Amino acid sequence: MKAKEIVVMVNGERRRLSVRANETLLEALRGGLGVHSPKEGCGRGDCGACTVLLDGKAVRSCLVLAMEAEGREVTTVEGVGGGKMHAVQEECLARNVFQCGFCAPGMILAAAALLERNPEPSKKEVREALAGNLCRCTGYEPIVEAVMAAAKRRQASKVEGQRSKVGGRKG
Amino acid sequence: MSIAHEFEYERAATLAEALGWLAKPGTMALAGGTDLIAWLRDGAVTPKRVVDVKGIPELQGIAKERGGRWLRVGAAVPLAEVVESELVREVAPELAEAASMMASVGVRNRGTVAGNICSAVPCCDCGPALLVLGAEVVVAGKGGERRVGIDDWFLGPRKTALKLGELVTGIRIPIRAHWGAFAKLKRYRGEDLAQASAAVSVSEKGEWRVALGSVGPVPMRSPAAEKALSGKDAGKLSAADFEQAGEAAAQEARPITDIRSSETYRRLMTAVLVKRAAAQAVARRAGKGVELGVNVMEED
Numbered sequence: 177m178k179a180k181e182i183v184v185m186v187n188g189e190r191r192r193l194s195v196r197a198n199e200t201l202l203e204a205l206r207g208g209l210g211v212h213s214p215k216e217g218c219g220r221g222d223c224g225a226c227t228v229l230l231d232g233k234a235v236r237s238c239l240v241l242a243m244e245a246e247g248r249e250v251t252t253v254e255g256v257g258g259g260k261m262h263a264v265q266e267e268c269l270a271r272n273v274f275q276c277g278f279c280a281p282g283m284i285l286a287a288a289a290l291l292e293r294n295p296e297p298s299k300k301e302v303r304e305a306l307a308g309n310l311c312r313c314t315g316y317e318p319i320v321e322a323v324m325a326a327a328k329r330r331q332a333s334k335v336e337g338q339r340s341k342v343g344g345r346k347g
Numbered sequence: 348m349s350i351a352h353e354f355e356y357e358r359a360a361t362l363a364e365a366l367g368w369l370a371k372p373g374t375m376a377l378a379g380g381t382d383l384i385a386w387l388r389d390g391a392v393t394p395k396r397v398v399d400v401k402g403i404p405e406l407q408g409i410a411k412e413r414g415g416r417w418l419r420v421g422a423a424v425p426l427a428e429v430v431e432s433e434l435v436r437e438v439a440p441e442l443a444e445a446a447s448m449m450a451s452v453g454v455r456n457r458g459t460v461a462g463n464i465c466s467a468v469p470c471c472d473c474g475p476a477l478l479v480l481g482a483e484v485v486v487a488g489k490g491g492e493r494r495v496g497i498d499d500w501f502l503g504p505r506k507t508a509l510k511l512g513e514l515v516t517g518i519r520i521p522i523r524a525h526w527g528a529f530a531k532l533k534r535y536r537g538e539d540l541a542q543a544s545a546a547v548s549v550s551e552k553g554e555w556r557v558a559l560g561s562v563g564p565v566p567m568r569s570p571a572a573e574k575a576l577s578g579k580d581a582g583k584l585s586a587a588d589f590e591q592a593g594e595a596a597a598q599e600a601r602p603i604t605d606i607r608s609s610e611t612y613r614r615l616m617t618a619v620l621v622k623r624a625a626a627q628a629v630a631r632r633a634g635k636g637v638e639l640g641v642n643v644m645e646e647d
Contacts, residue, residue: 200384
């Protein structure tokens with residue numbers, strides 16, 4: 177089995193690495209690329225701890241072959257806020273919602289992907305979006321609350337942004 | 348845990364290229380990979396190579412075919428797109444509903460309808476939905492394209508009518524006015540495989556179709572349940588009629604006991620699934636049903 181050189185955009189950065197066909201994206205991230213935030217929990221797509229965004233969509237990196245990611249964009253929790261903290265991260269931090277933290281990167285990415293496609297989710301929609309991310313510490317409620325708060329905050333800042341634009345034009 | 352088995356990875360840009368690879372022994376097609384990669388890790392499959400088919404143009408998109416009588420769902424379309432597609436929700440509500448209850452968002456963003464019926468495990472959720480829809484599987488091979496009726500597709504657990512060297516390119520669904528519902532019994536809310544499932548539909552002309560999942564070696568129709576519902580104006584069916592259809596389906600089910608459920612529980616719950624899904628189809632017919640994707644087995 178030959179190794180192959182591939183290029184993957186990881187958190188906005190071009191990364192070149194050598195992968196084997198039977199290597200998963202999760203292994204490539206944690207091994208060759210040294211990105212340790214995606215965790216291996218179940219290793220078969222059930223727990224969501226290995227969640228990353230592949231071209232903006234939440235996927236299980238343990239169920240993606242590294243070679244499949246060639247030329248594509250991978251976002252982990254380090255890059256989800258684009259250089260600063262994402263609203264979901266800020267709310268999680270402010271509310272101290274995690275305990276052991278093993279599920280945190282996956283939870284945050286699943287929530288961030290939800291808010292991209294549905295900026296004003298209901299609590300039920302948040303629960304559905306996070307249903308594939310297992311947490312054994314918190315009972316989920318604080319995490320769901322943090323995502324709801326992050327959605328509200330993002331909406332508020334959007335409205336604020338629009339207002340200032342309108343104000344700017346008037347001035 | 349790593350994948351111990353060694354294989355080659357090839358990405359097919361065209362259908363011809365994919366068929367060329369698949370003609371070589373020991374080649375398996377990879378689309379969403381949500382089953383295949385788990386099976387590779389388990390050592391359940393040991394291919395010489397996997398050929399990534401999800402970029403092939405013929406496998407993309409959801410669209411009505413020319414003539415407007417069939418809806419085609421490309422084999423590479425992720426389940427998440429099936430759930431959200433207005434076309435699928437209108438033409439094949441049972442399929443959108445079944446897909447919405449499968450696994451989790453992270454899996455639905457990769458897994459496909461075609462992959463689900465190619466894996467062909469007894470609990471596959473797309474099976475019952477496609478059975479009541481009367482779908483066809485579009486298969487490409489060396490000799491060109493052939494279509495397999497969904498009734499002839501499932502041959503046994505993990506066995507389908509797909510022949511060596513062939514590739515599923517899409518699913519065709521006949522467009523006909525009907526109402527439908529899919530119900531799924533799981534051990535808990537959130538992601539789980541079905542302990543039992545049922546898809547039910549009633550056409551404008553009052554033709555009933557009932558199909559069951561996870562209660563036999565393959566997804567199956569239940570003619571006895573269909574018969575129990577037929578013959579009366581759908582709007583005049585009573586709770587007793589739905590109950591009777593459920594009992595008939597339970598009689599026809601051929602469940603086994605496994606880690607998720609006992610045979611007896613599966614049989615008993617098949618009656619409840621069919622009863623509730625049939626009532627839901629009638630409610631939707633009257634414009635009073637629950638929103639698509641709300642599982643009638645998880646009523647609050």
